Amino acid sequence: xxxxxxRAPAFTLPDTSGEPHALDGSPVTVVVFTCNHCPYAxxxxxxxxxxxxxxxxxxxxxxxxxxNDAERYPRDSPEQMRARVQQxxxxxxxxxxxxxxxxxxxxxxxxxPDVFVVDADGAVRYRGAPDADYDDPAQNAAWxxxxxxxxxxxxxxxxxxxxxxxCSIKWKP
Amino acid sequence: MxxxxxxxxxxxxxxxxxxxxxxxxxxxGVDPRAxxxxxxxxxxxxxxxxxxxxxxxxxxxxxxxPQPNEPAGLTCRVYRRRDGRFSPTPDPEDVRDALRDARAxxxxxxxxxxxxxxxxxxxxxMAAEEERR
Numbered sequence: 001x002x003x004x005x006x007r008a009p010a011f012t013l014p015d016t017s018g019e020p021h022a023l024d025g026s027p028v029t030v031v032v033f034t035c036n037h038c039p040y041a042x043x044x045x046x047x048x049x050x051x052x053x054x055x056x057x058x059x060x061x062x063x064x065x066x067x068n069d070a071e072r073y074p075r076d077s078p079e080q081m082r083a084r085v086q087q088x089x090x091x092x093x094x095x096x097x098x099x100x101x102x103x104x105x106x107x108x109x110x111x112x113p114d115v116f117v118v119d120a121d122g123a124v125r126y127r128g129a130p131d132a133d134y135d136d137p138a139q140n141a142a143w144x145x146x147x148x149x150x151x152x153x154x155x156x157x158x159x160x161x162x163x164x165x166x167c168s169i170k171w172k173p
Numbered sequence: 174m175x176x177x178x179x180x181x182x183x184x185x186x187x188x189x190x191x192x193x194x195x196x197x198x199x200x201x202g203v204d205p206r207a208x209x210x211x212x213x214x215x216x217x218x219x220x221x222x223x224x225x226x227x228x229x230x231x232x233x234x235x236x237x238x239p240q241p242n243e244p245a246g247l248t249c250r251v252y253r254r255r256d257g258r259f260s261p262t263p264d265p266e267d268v269r270d271a272l273r274d275a276r277a278x279x280x281x282x283x284x285x286x287x288x289x290x291x292x293x294x295x296x297x298x299m300a301a302e303e304e305r306r
Contacts, residue, residue: 039186039251042259073248135260167249168183 002107004127004160008118009106013065013096016082021094023118027059028125028151030144031116033109033169035068036084037075040166041112043134045089047141048113051130052093055148065096067104068112068170076170104169111166117147117157125151128162174233174279176272177209181219181227184249186261190228197268219245226250230268232275237263 002009008031012022023029032048034041052062068076078097085095098104107116117126126147131139147157178194180187195205213224225243227250229236238252252263 037248037251039249039259039261042251043261045259072246074244135262137258165185 008124011103015094016085026061029118030062033114035066035076035112038112038167044130049091051141062093065098067098067101069172073170111164114164126157129165177231179211179229181213181247184227187228190262237271
């Protein structure tokens with residue numbers, strides 16, 4: 001289990017083009033477990049991509065990871081992931097496939113979405129939901145934005161942890 | 174009218190959906206306690222019920238936002254709000270419209286029973302509805 005303050009598990013996962021991605025010591029990295037088939041993940045998706053776009057000039061990086069069992073949930077197949085990327089839904093954010101689900105287990109990811117903010121030293125600084133209400137776009141991923149602002153300015157996120165809300169990770173049998 | 178809410182416990186949206194459904198029923202003059210809440214627990218149940226995701230709301234068997242091409246299964250159902258947003262629960266106005274459609278269908282349908290009593294009761298109900306209009 002990965003708790004706030006602990007070191008984020010290292011990983012290397014392929015994106016939808018097969019390119020590998022890893023934590024690279026960027027000033028701050030958002031690791032978000034997400035997927036194609038979950039309405040909560042879809043409801044928050046644009047807000048998350050907006051965060052990636054808004055914070056990229058300050059050195060922030062976002063990695064989206066789909067860990068779901070695609071056999072039971074075909075909408076989460078690599079082909080369906082690629083289709084969304086090709087349609088421009090990720091706006092440059094790498095969409096990674098966690099085929100073995102080892103990364104999701106290492107992070108103890110619970111839901112899609114489940115957001116982790118990792119600082120330049122590799123420590124988890126925030127974990128939870130993007131904001132308080134998937135159904136209210138005006139929330140604008142406020143918890144995540146606050147956490148990124150805090151890390152980038154040398155402070156501590158407040159809150160540092162919230163309850164992740166969404167569909168359960170679809171583990172393989 | 175038969176009002177059903179089918180849910181799968183792996184998706185956290187059914188409580189909100191049930192609360193919104195009951196609110197709409199009350200606003201439309203239907204007893205909110207009339208909702209039959211049924212849990213779908215297995216893939217087999219999902220297949221036999223044609224359950225494509227949680228929550229699923231049916232009025233006399235007709236679904237809110239029907240999605241006939243979706244496969245049955247234990248998952249969260251994806252709805253679209255009227256402004257285009259994705260949501261785990263249906264737009265309340267879609268629920269309201271589906272309820273009104275089902276009531277209109279029920280009133281337009283011929284009596285299903287063959288007994289003179291059933292036919293007379295249906296005719297009386299239709300006459301009363303006409304009277305109200």
